[in-house]
Amino acid sequence: MFPARFPIAAASLIVTLTACSAPGQQSGKQAVATGPIKVANINAQSGQLSSLGKWENKGVKLAVDEANKAGGVNGRQIQLDLFDDQGDPTVGTNLARKIAGEGYVAMLGTAESAVTLAMAPILKDAGIPNITSGQSPKLAALKSPFLFLNAPTSVTYDETLAKYLVDGKGYKKIALISNNGTYGAGEHDAFLAALKSRNVTPIADEAVTPDQKDFSASLTAIRQKNPDVLFVGAEEVESGLIAKQARELGLKAVLAGGAPMGTDVYVTTAGADNAEGSVISSPYLSNDASQASKTFSASYQAAFGEAAELHGAKAYDGAKILIEALKQTKGAGGRPLADAIRAVKHDGLLGDFAYDGSGVGIHATQIGLIKAGKIVAESAG
Amino acid sequence: MQVFLQTLIGGVTFGAVYALVAMGFSIVYRTMGLVNFAHGNVVMIGAYAASNLYMFAKLPFPVAVAVAIAVTALIGLVIERVLRPLENKDFDLMLIGTIGFGTVLEAGAIRVFGATGHAVPSPVATAPLDVAGIKIPTYSLLVIAVAAAATVLLGLFLQRTKRGAAMQAVAMDHEAATAVGIHVGRSNAMAFAIGAGLAALAGGLIGPMLYVNPTMGGSLGIKGFAAAIFGGFGSMRGAIAGGMAFGLLDSFAAGHFQEYSELVTFLVFAAIVMVRPTGIFGETTVNRA
Numbered sequence: 001m002f003p004a005r006f007p008i009a010a011a012s013l014i015v016t017l018t019a020c021s022a023p024g025q026q027s028g029k030q031a032v033a034t035g036p037i038k039v040a041n042i043n044a045q046s047g048q049l050s051s052l053g054k055w056e057n058k059g060v061k062l063a064v065d066e067a068n069k070a071g072g073v074n075g076r077q078i079q080l081d082l083f084d085d086q087g088d089p090t091v092g093t094n095l096a097r098k099i100a101g102e103g104y105v106a107m108l109g110t111a112e113s114a115v116t117l118a119m120a121p122i123l124k125d126a127g128i129p130n131i132t133s134g135q136s137p138k139l140a141a142l143k144s145p146f147l148f149l150n151a152p153t154s155v156t157y158d159e160t161l162a163k164y165l166v167d168g169k170g171y172k173k174i175a176l177i178s179n180n181g182t183y184g185a186g187e188h189d190a191f192l193a194a195l196k197s198r199n200v201t202p203i204a205d206e207a208v209t210p211d212q213k214d215f216s217a218s219l220t221a222i223r224q225k226n227p228d229v230l231f232v233g234a235e236e237v238e239s240g241l242i243a244k245q246a247r248e249l250g251l252k253a254v255l256a257g258g259a260p261m262g263t264d265v266y267v268t269t270a271g272a273d274n275a276e277g278s279v280i281s282s283p284y285l286s287n288d289a290s291q292a293s294k295t296f297s298a299s300y301q302a303a304f305g306e307a308a309e310l311h312g313a314k315a316y317d318g319a320k321i322l323i324e325a326l327k328q329t330k331g332a333g334g335r336p337l338a339d340a341i342r343a344v345k346h347d348g349l350l351g352d353f354a355y356d357g358s359g360v361g362i363h364a365t366q367i368g369l370i371k372a373g374k375i376v377a378e379s380a381g
Numbered sequence: 382m383q384v385f386l387q388t389l390i391g392g393v394t395f396g397a398v399y400a401l402v403a404m405g406f407s408i409v410y411r412t413m414g415l416v417n418f419a420h421g422n423v424v425m426i427g428a429y430a431a432s433n434l435y436m437f438a439k440l441p442f443p444v445a446v447a448v449a450i451a452v453t454a455l456i457g458l459v460i461e462r463v464l465r466p467l468e469n470k471d472f473d474l475m476l477i478g479t480i481g482f483g484t485v486l487e488a489g490a491i492r493v494f495g496a497t498g499h500a501v502p503s504p505v506a507t508a509p510l511d512v513a514g515i516k517i518p519t520y521s522l523l524v525i526a527v528a529a530a531a532t533v534l535l536g537l538f539l540q541r542t543k544r545g546a547a548m549q550a551v552a553m554d555h556e557a558a559t560a561v562g563i564h565v566g567r568s569n570a571m572a573f574a575i576g577a578g579l580a581a582l583a584g585g586l587i588g589p590m591l592y593v594n595p596t597m598g599g600s601l602g603i604k605g606f607a608a609a610i611f612g613g614f615g616s617m618r619g620a621i622a623g624g625m626a627f628g629l630l631d632s633f634a635a636g637h638f639q640e641y642s643e644l645v646t647f648l649v650f651a652a653i654v655m656v657r658p659t660g661i662f663g664e665t666t667v668n669r670a
Binding site for chain 2 (some may be wrong): 045046047050051053054177180206207208209211213214215216217218220221224237239241244248249250265267268269270271
């Protein structure tokens, strides 16, 4: 080992020294320009939201492994390090300071809007670009030059959904049930705004907590209003429980919601019969949607032995964009990397990415329906 | 009226499960004066064991739950055995020990079963009963019936059998119990095993109602613990009453206070405990700590 490594170490030392002495150069950046490029992936690996974090990490890891196998960035390998934020904003801010102090050029994650929101100011000050999987409109509202989303915001999801349900299908009696967490509240506000712009007032608007298990009271109140559509703004498991209990209570309304309802977790929690016909707004409907998604899902299956889904796909897109930008900056971080990410035009799994000033790169979702436990594309009306 | 009755049914179903969890907390507390903070995590292990045996080993649901009870009872015995040297020596360390066991169980479950979890199909796949517009899920009836049966059996065990009486004796005065030849360690072990078994029963039953994942023990544990305090910590009757009260409180608060339901539930809980610190059926027998 040692004899083989020594010349490389010596060579890199020489390169480093010469780089340092070059006039007009920022010595700090050049000093690390030969080692691996350090990229942090921060996602929940434990706690309530760890399933999201695990999916995201797999998507990111797949993209980085592929890039490294293909020779890395300008001959340098990407070193991907995973940190567990436990889905907790406090842990997230600590990790943000940690990666800022340890020379990471970029951060991928987190899957939680609340955690990303907490980390954003620190990463902005440290000049570390962050591509997040969060989709709360609050992230875009920050307008941080260092924060990018790898998916549309709730506004896009719910605008597409309202267009399909109200304009396309002509439903007017719409009830809402959503939780008061960051995601649920974002969905609630976005869908309500989309309804308002169509002069539709919901006939019921029930709020629950993210941890609630029994929805009898809210759902019975909704049932009495006999809605055509029940909009659900909650994460995977809670959406599934709401769907199951709604059907058990004899609620016949069409169930509609965002990406969480397009997952297996939703369908199995609700039961396939109860989930049947659910309307979903999602930028990634299935692994068979395109040639790119087929290739992605095959590599994902081969690497991790499980089927790919939305979270892995969007994390993969985000990582691809970062790698592309790193190639542009030749591995340098800071503001040049953020600008390079904004300039990347990526034909990804979720659509064509073109970032605007608020860090949102995708502005469209599609409508899917749950049929026999599987999500199928519906040509949006 | 319809909303009221429907909320009542939802509340009673979850109340029955909270009661089982609360009984597990109480039986260990009354015998050893110890709060087993790993209890919620044992509920989770029970849910995993029962659902895995039911879904993947294709055992009939009752058999799967029975095996899960045996498995977790064994875990209960292990926890008690490890903590036994501390009994009557360092109480704080024992408490921290149970917290540690809880963390180990959760981390172990993530390691073994993965972080994602799984949904469990209902073992009674029939349409809900319709009584004058009130829908009663058949599985809810099963849960209530099983919880009631378990409660009766446990009551009979504690009052009618020699071992049960011995456990009562240890709960009342462990020194006197030792003096009349009762093995306190064995009695404690039994309490832990029964507590863990009850946890597995609760976990097994709640699996098809919720979603089985490594962190499900957290909120179930806290609500079960609160229910036990509510009813009078250490009292079996209290655990049942507390569990039911908590289930109902939770459900009705959800209807009336929407997103503030959790806050209201625990505010009411705090108010009642302030007025009556010993809970509904507070007993004076338990004073070991």
